[in-house]
Amino acid sequence: MALNSPTRIYDPLFATPEIAAVFSGRGQVEQMLRFEWALAVALEEACVIPVGVSKAIEAVTVDTLDLDEIALGAVNAGNLAIPFISSLKSYVLEHSPSLVEYIHWGATSQDVLDTAKVLQARETIRLLQIDLDGISDELVVLVQKHALTLLPGRTWLQHGPPVTWGLKLAGWLDALQRHRVRLKEASARCIVLQFGGAVGTLAALGELGPPVTRRLAHALDLPEPSMPWHTHRDRFAELATTLGLLAGTLGKIGRDFSLLMQTEIAEVLEPAGENRGTSSTMPHKRNPVYSSILLATAVRVPGLVSTMLSAMVQEHERGLGGWQAEWETLDELFRLTAGSLRAARHVVSDCAVNEDLMRQHLAAIGGVALSEAVSFALARKIGRSPAHRLLAQVTRAALDHRLTLREALLKSTEVCNQLSVEEIDLALDPGRYLGSTSTFIANVIAAEERG
Structure with a gap:
């Protein structure tokens, strides 16, 4: 089943090597081992189980376990944890038989x-x-x-x-x-942290549930929630x-x-x-x-x-x-x-x-995209709505007759009665119609600098 491989065929395209490794079969079992080790540490510190269980678990590595066997075991168990714990116990039983019963205690x-x-x-x-x-x-x-x-x-x-x-x-x-x-x-x-035992009460630990939870969270460097979730x-x-x-x-x-x-x-x-x-x-x-x-x-x-x-x-x-x-x-x-x-x-x-x-x-299609700039220049002279209607007519004329917007504007008596050639050229300068661009960019850069 090649569960030891961190890479699926499309991972190089859609994932990153680091993330593929984290979420590989090996990556998951590594973190499951880490949980069981930390749980044993917490239980030992709380004097719930004998000292030595955490060291017995620490001796187990992903390579020690058969990941294919764990994956196949999930078919009957319904999750990976049950065959994983069984595999972990089998290893500890072989090397530290007196400690095996304390693995996964209370979890x-x-x-x-x-x-x-x-x-x-x-x-x-x-x-x-x-x-x-x-x-x-x-x-x-x-x-x-x-x-x-x-x-x-x-x-x-x-x-x-x-x-x-x-x-x-x-x-x-x-x-x-x-x-x-x-x-x-x-x-x-x-x-x-997630730690609640069978139904979220940690009843198997009696009154020691909270202190074991604190020690477990500390061992994993995880925050302790108010309750299991x-x-x-x-x-x-x-x-x-x-x-x-x-x-x-x-x-x-x-x-x-x-x-x-x-x-x-x-x-x-x-x-x-x-x-x-x-x-x-x-x-x-x-x-x-x-x-x-x-x-x-x-x-x-x-x-x-x-x-x-x-x-x-x-x-x-x-x-x-x-x-x-x-x-x-x-x-x-x-x-x-x-x-x-x-x-x-x-x-x-x-x-x-x-x-x-x-x-x-x-300048595509005669630069008509700058019609708004001219429209607002005209609006200051004749009002917003008349200016908009006039520029719509001029723009259509430019497109129909394959003129630049400037050429069409200069052919319009109504426009030229209100705007000089210089005013038209200023309105058609794209570099002058950027509004608050510089301010917006400066705001974003400043936010980045603030972190």
Whole structure:
């Protein structure tokens, strides 16, 4: 079954090597072993079990256990914890037979599985934060470099007034700043210990439940929750929705970038490299491979988030079906989001920007996209509504007769009675119609500097 391998066939494309390892079979069992060791430490410190159990567990490694046997055992057991504990006990029985009965003392399967998932999530969030910091640093440099690099603004995929490439990048950065905050806040709420025993009362430990819990949390360096949360799944659901929001923003970046990379636009290009973006039959192709990852992830993630939300409705003290539905779903959310974020870093850090084409496209279809600028210049003379109607007529004339907007304006007596040639030219200067762009960019950069 190759459960020792951290890599599935599409992991190199949609995940990262680090995250694939965290959520591999090995990665999960490593964290389950860590839970059992920490539990033994806590129980020993509370004088519930004899000293030596934690050392016996510490001697066990993932390579000691048969992961395929554990996976197959789950078919009958309904979860991985039962065959895992059986395998762990078999090893300890062979080497320290007098200690085997104290393994997993007072805990239940969900305690080990949930806490292992929490530990996997904690490590993944740490890696996500590294990539979020990295892409943010790269965006700051590009935003400042391209603060005044003009290109058409586009609404409903049609040209609008000009924006700058730096402003578009600042929009991405602004959103990623919010995601960094969300991820930090979600981590603080959701990365907590799970330990409740059979029905969430720790009855098997008598009055020692709370002190053992504190020691267990300390051993794992996890916050101690107010109480066990076996069937209260808002923590995992919050992690899922937080990842979903991040994946959505990354998808928006992929959408923008791939549209600007179309052959007839080609204002930006993804990084070049040997065999990157090639076609099996068309030698000229330079496909937006990284953008496709961002977009595919944004398509897949909402369904996974929906599964996590649906799985919140669980029965009494142990879920039947909902809990089980979470296991691979949350893993996949972390895998996909991490892979998308890494792909976005590649897009941002090494993209090629064609400033000349951006500028040329401002003049497309006669530069009529600057009609708003002229309309507001006229509005100061004749009022907003009359100016809008007049510019609509002039713009249509320009398009019908294949004139530039400037030529059509100079042919209009009504316009020329109100605006001089100099005023018309000023209104048609795209660099003068950027509004508060500089302020918005400065706000985003300042927020990044504040951290």
